[in-house]
Amino acid sequence: MTDEHSTPPDADLPEQLRVRRAKRAELLEQGIDPYPVEAGRTHTLREVRDSHPDLPPDTATGDRVAVAGRVMFQRNTGKLCFATLREGDGTELQAMLSLADVGEETLASWKAVVDLGDIVLVEGEVITSRRGELSVSATSWRMLAKAVRPLPVAHRELSEETRVRQRYVDLIVRPRAREMVRARSTVLRTLRRVFEERDYIEVETPMLQVLHGGATARPFVTSSNALSQDLYLRIAPELFLKRAVVGGIERVFELNRVFRNEGIDSTHSPEFAMLEAYQAYATYDDMAELVRDLILESARAVFGSTVVTHADGTEHDLGKPWRSVTLHASVAEAVGQEVTIDTPAETLRRIAADHDIELKDSWAAGEIVLELFEKLVEHTLVEPTFVRDYPVEVRPLTRQHRDDPRLAEAWDLIIFGTELATAYSELVDPVEQRERLYRQSLLAAAGDPEAMQLDEDFLRAMEYGMPPTGGMGMGLDRLLMTLTGLGIRETILFPLVRAE
RNA sequence: GCGCCGUUAGCUCAAUUGGCAGAGCAGCUGGCUCUUAACCAGCGGGUUCGGGGUUCGAGUCCCUGACGGCGCACCA
Numbered sequence: 165m166t167d168e169h170s171t172p173p174d175a176d177l178p179e180q181l182r183v184r185r186a187k188r189a190e191l192l193e194q195g196i197d198p199y200p201v202e203a204g205r206t207h208t209l210r211e212v213r214d215s216h217p218d219l220p221p222d223t224a225t226g227d228r229v230a231v232a233g234r235v236m237f238q239r240n241t242g243k244l245c246f247a248t249l250r251e252g253d254g255t256e257l258q259a260m261l262s263l264a265d266v267g268e269e270t271l272a273s274w275k276a277v278v279d280l281g282d283i284v285l286v287e288g289e290v291i292t293s294r295r296g297e298l299s300v301s302a303t304s305w306r307m308l309a310k311a312v313r314p315l316p317v318a319h320r321e322l323s324e325e326t327r328v329r330q331r332y333v334d335l336i337v338r339p340r341a342r343e344m345v346r347a348r349s350t351v352l353r354t355l356r357r358v359f360e361e362r363d364y365i366e367v368e369t370p371m372l373q374v375l376h377g378g379a380t381a382r383p384f385v386t387s388s389n390a391l392s393q394d395l396y397l398r399i400a401p402e403l404f405l406k407r408a409v410v411g412g413i414e415r416v417f418e419l420n421r422v423f424r425n426e427g428i429d430s431t432h433s434p435e436f437a438m439l440e441a442y443q444a445y446a447t448y449d450d451m452a453e454l455v456r457d458l459i460l461e462s463a464r465a466v467f468g469s470t471v472v473t474h475a476d477g478t479e480h481d482l483g484k485p486w487r488s489v490t491l492h493a494s495v496a497e498a499v500g501q502e503v504t505i506d507t508p509a510e511t512l513r514r515i516a517a518d519h520d521i522e523l524k525d526s527w528a529a530g531e532i533v534l535e536l537f538e539k540l541v542e543h544t545l546v547e548p549t550f551v552r553d554y555p556v557e558v559r560p561l562t563r564q565h566r567d568d569p570r571l572a573e574a575w576d577l578i579i580f581g582t583e584l585a586t587a588y589s590e591l592v593d594p595v596e597q598r599e600r601l602y603r604q605s606l607l608a609a610a611g612d613p614e615a616m617q618l619d620e621d622f623l624r625a626m627e628y629g630m631p632p633t634g635g636m637g638m639g640l641d642r643l644l645m646t647l648t649g650l651g652i653r654e655t656i657l658f659p660l661v662r663a664e
Numbered sequence: 665g666c667g668c669c670g671u672u673a674g675c676u677c678a679a680u681u682g683g684c685a686g687a688g689c690a691g692c693u694g695g696c697u698c699u700u701a702a703c704c705a706g707c708g709g710g711u712u713c714g715g716g717g718u719u720c721g722a723g724u725c726c727c728u729g730a731c732g733g734c735g736c737a738c739c740a
Contacts, residue, residue, distance in 0.1 A: 178673080178709080179692085179708075179709050180691055237699095238702095239702045241697055244696090248700070260698080299698095300724095303729075315674090316689095317674095318677040319701050320676045320677090321691075323675090384700090431739090638738050661732095
């Protein structure tokens with residue numbers, strides 16, 4: 165190890181770090197381990213609180229406990245010290261050290277070495293203070309983990325960057341950060357529960373893939389030394405889940421990470437959690453019912469109700485009936501004139517021009533209608549809305565509509581103006597599927613980085629016969645954003661950040 | 665990828681026209697046996713993101729790089 169990489173001498177450290185290291189050293193000199201292996205805790209703060217509700221002020225219970233927690237506030241008078249301890253779930257409890265009970269030496273040592281942020285054990289009697297605060301009145305205390313770096317100011321917001329880069333600090337000082345971790349876990353559990361109740365099987369499919377497919381997006385590329393070839397981090401689990409359906413796993417879902425090498429902003433992360441589910445002998449209508457159940461059950465699990473608060477502060481009851489509208493009808497409503505699958509491209513171009521929407525020359529009617537929807541309609545759909553029946557040219561992997569072959573049996577669920585989930589009646593005709601994938605592979609060969617490669621093995625699977633199947637996809641991070649009204653970096657515990 | 669804005673004490677932020685770099689919390693010293701963002705008195709703490717330039721003098725102006733935020737593009 166060179167000097168450059170060794171521990172910097174204390175003299176180079178900021179004052180507060182030096183001071184805390186000195187206190188650690190002081191404990192060691194006294195023969196006290198500042199990081200003992202055995203904590204000796206007998207009760208959690210929560211347990212003490214729960215077992216002593218509503219005590220009147222100035223009560224001595226006679227109950228002896230040893231509690232542990234991080235020191236969040238300190239209020240020291242000459243012969244009486246108060247500290248607020250906090251444990252992982254945010255529960256706080258006051259510790260009191262009185263000269264009369266602990267003696268001069270112990271009190272002095274407490275004042276000398278305990279800083280905000282330290283994790284300590286306090287052993288004593290459960291009492292209430294004269295002001296009525298439930299407390300542990302110490303007979304002894306012990307350092308469990310000396311913090312050598314000071315906590316940030318507890319009563320001011322951390323900067324956005326520090327919150328994301330040092331999430332461990334964010335979790336210590338900001339209750340909402342802790343709540344989000346628990347909300348995410350609750351939603352994960354709830355989604356799995358709903359699937360289990362519907363006899364779905366959870367599977368894990370490859371994240372490292374030899375071929376790039378399943379959606380249109382730019383992949384991350386890596387390489388295998390053993391295979392001497394490039395591998396792709398998956399952009400979607402779709403093609404493997406469909407193989408599973410072919411094999412007879414008729415109700416299957418996967419809830420795990422996908423990776424897309426695209427923009428990073430308040431609604432996009434390069435890695436995000438994707439839920440996809442496929443159900444044999446079901447259609448996109450069945451998947452709509454499933455998705456509604458997944459979202460409502462998640463809301464109930466997190467909030468105890470279906471009412472959620474959007475980023476702008478408005479409350480919305482997701483439990484009310486959800487609207488369903490065709491893509492063309494939604495556009496027609498927005499532009500105030502008839503728009504259907506029969507509307508010619510020239511007419512649609514005129515409508516776009518009237519609304520100052522730029523179009524590519526190569527676009528056909530279907531692509532123009534979708535552009536009109538995205539520019540004029542999508543952001544206006546605040547309440548949950550299924551937008552359904554897209555032109556086939558914009559949904560190349562979806563089965564043709566049973567009533568009109570120019571349409572695809574697909575819907576997007578829009579909430580708060582953004583897409584939350586999508587579903588199809590899946591294309592299961594292997595001949596048709598081969599043609600469409602072949603056209604995609606031509607685009608890929610021509611240099612379109614988002615286009616899929618031709619996956620012969622996937623096509624071979626379909627040739628064995630895939631039952632009529634409904635499929636859905638939903639971003640977990642998006643769901644949490646919808647439920648909590650927060651940005652995507654708040655819903656991900658440790659979002660990707662550039663190295664400092 | 666392009667444009668705009670930002671980076672100052674451990675944390676959150678000030679600093680007029682280019683003229684001695686400041687506050688609150690945190691820290692240190694002393695005081696205080698019922699505080700709870702405790703209080704009172706005193707003290708210390710800075711490579712003003714890095715590099716270069718203009719100037720008698722740069723936190724401030726110019727060039728350049730790093731990192732971040734917002735907008736656009738792409739996307740779920």
